[in-house]
Structures are given as structure tokens and as C-alpha cells.
Amino acid sequence: MENRALLKERENHILIKESDQTQISCEKPTLAGAVSQRACVFCGSRVVLYPIADAVHLVHGPVGCAAYTWDIRGSLSSGPELHRLSFSTDLSEQEVIHGGEKKLTAALNKLITTYRPKAAFVYSTCIIGIIGDDVDAICKKISNVYGIPVIPVDSVGFQGTKKDGYAAACNALFKIIGTEPVTNIPVCSINILGEFNLAGEAWIIKEYYQKIGITIVSTLTGDGRIDEISRAHGASLNIVQCSGSMMQLAKLMKEKYGTPFLRVSYFGIEDVALSLYNVADFFSDYPEIKENAKKLVYEEITSRSKELDLYKKKLAGKKAAIYVGEAFKAFSLIKSLRSLGMKVVLAGSQTGNTEDYETLRELCDPGTIIIDDANPAELSRFIIEKEADLFIGGVKERPMAMKLGIGFCDHNHERQIPLAGFEGNLNFAKEIASSLCSPVWRFTKKQSGGTK
């Protein structure tokens, strides 16, 4: 491929560690026509609230937004599975002209009487931002009729980026928190924020905490339940993964309930262990927790080290490109790949902020491309230029990587194999190896005279 020039407006969203000393441009609206990998405000809200399994999630607008987000996350539930159904007011042209309030009321009545949910979320899509349905008033009315929270989610697609959708989701959650009394919650108790129980990852993490003596009040957005969320203000500490999406909620809770928070990540041995230790340190009045944590980390690591070593041998020296939604994941992946003997040559995110990109710059090796809100033209160009062997991203990037003749690992929200925790770390190595070590690459041609 000829090396097409980057779009001028995109140039300062990309930097090379060391050769570029300037600050990266980020947290900007997406450039029109750039073929961004981002979605919209609605998407941000929908993915965060999606795993709440005993609530009805009603998308208010024409059918597309609901249809494309039907059952799109691998978020598992240990009980009800209402979240896996897609509900839409499916507005027609006439309703767009005359207003969708009647339809919304009818839809909520129907859904609540049919499914008896613990709550309902009503997502506003682009059209609602234009036609101005009074969603708040309808939600209030319906909530009074049925005695359950009916929460409007202000997720009008064009009113910001995915990140604003996260904020809308946090605001929605915040309305539920504090609505139930808290009694009998032990001191050593936490909420898990920003863990979506993809492939059961929240269950793995919960087990760690329980084993070291910590009680989970709510996992909010992973195998989430309204009752638990209502009591979340009773926990002593909020543990925030996926800070890009959930930090706002942690801050709101700190302000209102005084709940302190810690940022963590459950990807890669280093970060999982650190997370457990940091949480244990928070409860330092109970030294047995730290002892338990040490024991757990030791056991979890040693029981898998032999198998992990086998993969390390296979993966040593390989080069990876990472493109993720939230920057926090890139931090962990860089460390985790390094521990497998691999090198990261490109790292980017859809919604990172200045602080995130500074952290990325510190973590990366010299020469690494750091990129904000990338598109296929840029990603493919740098993959070729940096001769990456592997791409870590989501479904949208998968065929691009494969056409480029390099391996792929799905680390997005559709994954069905847990990649979090110690067991997830081993799965991660396995996943990468199963792509990189496949004999099929013998028949393909890696581009730009790569090393394969």
C-alpha cells in the first residue's frame, strides 16, 4: 500500500514516543469522515448499563439503535437475563412527527406488566434530542404507577462522544444508589465498579475478594442487580476498573456518601496482584486480609507458572498493536504483554484523556506509536510500518488485522473467554498463542517485508 498522508486534523492525535515531545490531542469530537472506530453517546450508556440483568432496558427511538445493541456484550448473569432482550419503541415516521410520548408510555406499561422488572432504563436516542419528548416526566409517572425506579438515560447520540454516554450511565446509576436502607454490611466491604462480567470475569474477581475476607456489596455493572445497586452506598470502598467509564460515579459517591475509591485493573498478573494488595492495604486495620491476599496471589501464580512458561517461550519477541476503547486496558495490556516477553509497537484508545496518554507514554518503549480515536487507514498504516505480529482489539478491527496477515486477539466486550484475573492471564497467553502459532500464516504473506 502506498503510504497515504494522514488527514491534517488527525496529525496531532498521533505521537511517537520520544521523537514527539508534544502533548497528544484527545477528548475531541470525532472528525467527520475520518471513519472513527468510536460509536456514540448512546453506545457509551448502553454498554455500561447493559449487564444489569433484572432491569428492562428500553431504547426510545427508531429501531436501529436497539437492534444493533441486542445481546452484544458477553456479560453473564447468575439469574435473570432481561438484559439480553432488546426493547425498542421503534418509532415510525408518524410518531417522529407527532411525538413519541404515547408510544413510550405504552411500551413501558407493556414491558413492566409483562416482565415485572426491578427497574427500567429508558435510553434517549438522537431523534428524541430533536423532537423533545418529555422522557423525564413519563418516567416519573410510570415509576409512581408501578413503584419501581424508571430511570431516563440522557444518551442522545450526537450530544457528545461515547464518554458522555458513560457519564449519563453513571448519573442513571447514581439515582438508584441510596434508595434502599443499609444494615448488616460489614466494614471490610466494597463495590466493584467498571467490571462487566464478560465471560464471567466478575465472578472470578469476586471470588478473590471473598477469599481474602472482603464482602462485595454490589458489582453494579457486572451480573448487576437493582437491589444491590440501591445498597451500594453502604460499602466502605469503591474499586474502580475501567476508570474512563466509571470514575464519574466513584466521584459522585465520594461527594455524597464519602465513599473513597481506588483505581484497579484485573488484567495481567502484575495488575491483579497490585489491585488485591491495594485493597488489602486500605483495610490495614485487618492485617489478615493482606496475609490472605499474599497467600492467594502466591497460589494463583505458582499453580499456573509452568503452563504460562510454555506460552512465554512461544511468544517471546513478538510485536503487538493494541487498540482499545478505554485507555486503562492498554496500560494493563502493555505490562501483561511485557511479562510474556512481547513488545508493544502501537497503543491507542477511543476515549483516553491527557492523563491517560501521559501514562501510556511513560509505559511504552521508545518508538511506540500512541494514537487517539484512530481509524482503519491509520491503524493499517502503522501496523505495516511497525511490523506488528498481533493485533489486540475488537470485532471491527479483526478483519483488518487478518487481511494484513497478522494474528488477532479479541479483547473487546464480546469475548467469551475470561481474560481477567490470574486464570484470565493464562487464557490471554493461550489466546494469543493460538493465533500467533497457528500454521495457517504459512500460506499468507505478511506485508512490508515483516519478520514472519
Next chain:
Amino acid sequence: MKDVTKNACHLCAPLGASLVYKGIQNCVSVLHGSQGCATYIRRYLIGHFREPIDIASSSFTEHTAVFGGQENMIQSIINVINTYSPDVIGVATTCLSETIGDDISMILKEFHKRRGESKTPVILYTSTPSYRGTHVTGFFKTLHDVINQTAIQTEPVDRMINIFSGLFSPAEIRSLKEIAASFSLKTILFPDYSDTLDGGNWNQYHPIPPGGTPIQIINNCGNAQASIDFSFCQKDEISAGQSLFGKFGIPSYRTAYPIGIELCDTFYDTLATLSGMEIPKQFMRERERLIDGYVDAHKYLYGKRAVVFGDENLVFSVSIFLAEIGIDVVCAATGGPKDSLIGLKTKEAFARTDILEDCDYEDVEEWVIHNRADILVGSSRGNKIARNAEIPLIRCGFPIHDRVGAARQNFIGYKGTHNLFDQITNALIEQRQNSMSINYGTM
């Protein structure tokens, strides 16, 4: 009118538009609306085709929504030109841009004015708000609009026909082209995404995947002798063949998806008529084999109860095929608009069939729970219904998100029908085999 749509059995119109634009050579589509529309549609199509699919967006902001989308649209076209150097840009609107009242033709006029003498790709556009129609009507409307905007009549070309495709798989499109070529016909098949959405492994990265109908060839549609138009269950106003008939008097053969003996016969007979040739022997042999297959397996099929769902055109044809082999189509369901299955309602064979239009997957599941079915035929979105009812689902149509090979599935023509026939028959045999206490090694 339903109160609420649960697990919709249709997608929105811009998806259909994007699919049509993938069938034009060196074309990039731009959706005029929020960034999410483009990204969601990309993701949905990639899940099915497993190929790179780039779709640009004019990425509305609040400012755009208030002051109109002209500047964003113009900027996105320029950025797409600079990134992709396309021959064609296909613009489709969304619910957002339509509701604020953006006029694409005015915006394009302004763009061309500003662009002046600079080299500019052909820019096509269509109106596809999500609140009107479905991905299927969006597909045919875009096909119609492209032909309407590009076809010109100069000198009629002998033995040349248009084939206006339906929502076929890439393999099916290849098969249509081969069949038409066997009749010594020059064919303009549009939209042809048989390569763009089912490419090989590449030696170099292509920002726009190779393949598709070149725009110059599409221009030539006005010189064809006839059109075969697969918009069988659609209204006339979105039929490309009908449009060419109105404009240039080119006869249009509205043809059902050729699945099963009866519907394939119609299709091959049309080709024979248009070419003045007899049906080539190879197809007659395929037809004989198919009938032989029907006979061999008829006892496994008679009286079995099938539920068919998806794109109205596919549901129509598959239902007729199933009835032909002795399977009772007990429920035929589509997310397509009211009356889109009117063709089935008027046929005797479906007098006792429950025909659901403008329905969703929960309606289909409800139906299956309250009635008995032996097999489901439709998109992979039916997998929940199949799993709960413990009956097989033959994946067919769009989307197929839980299996590989969607792009290679070929269920049309005599040969393609035989594939579908074997899959259905074997699924029913397997179901019976697994349910027996004795493990029979024979049928």
C-alpha cells in the same frame, strides 16, 4: 401497531444502503448522522461477512444538529476523498439528518460549487431514515436511487441484461453471474459485493477492498434489453427495474429469489426467453438431480412443521420451496412491512400458515412456544428460539453471526437449492437420530 418491539426482526434502512454501496467498485459510503450509526452498522456487517468494512460518518455534534449538517457532510466527503481516493462516494441519510431537514442535494450542490475544477468522485445519495422501512427496503431503495441517478440510455446493447440483485450472499451473486453467463448474456449485475465482502487473502492492504460494479458499467444499465429485478416483495416505487421501465421502456421481470424447482424454473425460463437460448444442459442436469434428491428424501420431510423468518423475499421463496417438498410452513414471519408477504397469503398452499408481518423475534418465539414446530429456517438471530425449543435452526439469510461461512452460503438456483435441501433434510434426520433410544447407524 405494537406497543413495543422486542428483539427486532429488522434493522434500519442505512444498513441496506451501506450494503448496496459495497457493491460499487472503489466506493466508500458516508452516513449523514451520528458517528454511532456508521460504527454500529460496520460492526453488524463485519460480524456477518468477516471482511474489513469502512463506513464514514458525518459525525454530528450538538452544533450540527442545531445549525444543520452541511459543513460536516462536506468535510466528511473531503476527508474520504483524501483518505481513500474513491471513484464513488455513496451518501445515505439517517433519522437524525432527516428529522432536522437537511437537504442532501442542496449540500452536494454547495460541495461541487466549492470544489470547482478539482477532481471529484461521483457522489450518489439516498434517503434512508431509520424510522421509515427496514434494512431490506433501505437496500432496494438505495439500489433504485443509484440506478435512477446514474443509468443513461445511449445505444441499446444487444444481448445485455441487468440483474438487480437482492440480499444475496457473495457466493450467490457469483452463482447468478455464472448462470447468466451460461446463457451467453452480457450481464450488469448490481450491486455486486461478491468480492468486496468475500475477498481472498491480500498481498497488500487495500483501503477499499477490490471488486464491485464499476460506475461506468452501472451508467450503461439504460442500454440493457431487459432487467431481472429481485425486489419481488417490495413496492414498485423502490424497484430499480420498474424505474428503468418507466424512464426508458426497458422491460422488467420482477423475480422471486430462485429457491426450489418452481421459482428456479421461472428464473431460468426468463433467462432462456431473454437469451433466445434453451436452458443449458448443465442446469437441466442440476434440476434432475434436485428432483432426484427430493424423491430420495421425501419420507423424512412429509408433514414436518417449519417456521421461516427474516427478509420478506427470502421468507417468500423458502416457504414456497418447503411447501414443494412436503414440509408444512406453519409460520412465515418477517420484520418487513405489512403486506410484504401478500404473495404467500394468496396461495392455496399457505391457507393454514400463520403469516406474521412487521413482527419481531419475540413474536416468533411466542408462536413456537404455543405451537409445535420441527425446524426453524432463518437468520442466526433465531438461535435463542431454537435452543429453547430444542429444535434445529437452519441458518439462512442475514445476519449469521454465530457461524463461519455466511458469505459462501449458496441457496439459490437448482444447485444452491440442493444445498439448502440437504441441510434441512439432514438436520431433521439428525434430530430424529438423536432422539431415539437406539443408536441407529442407518436412516
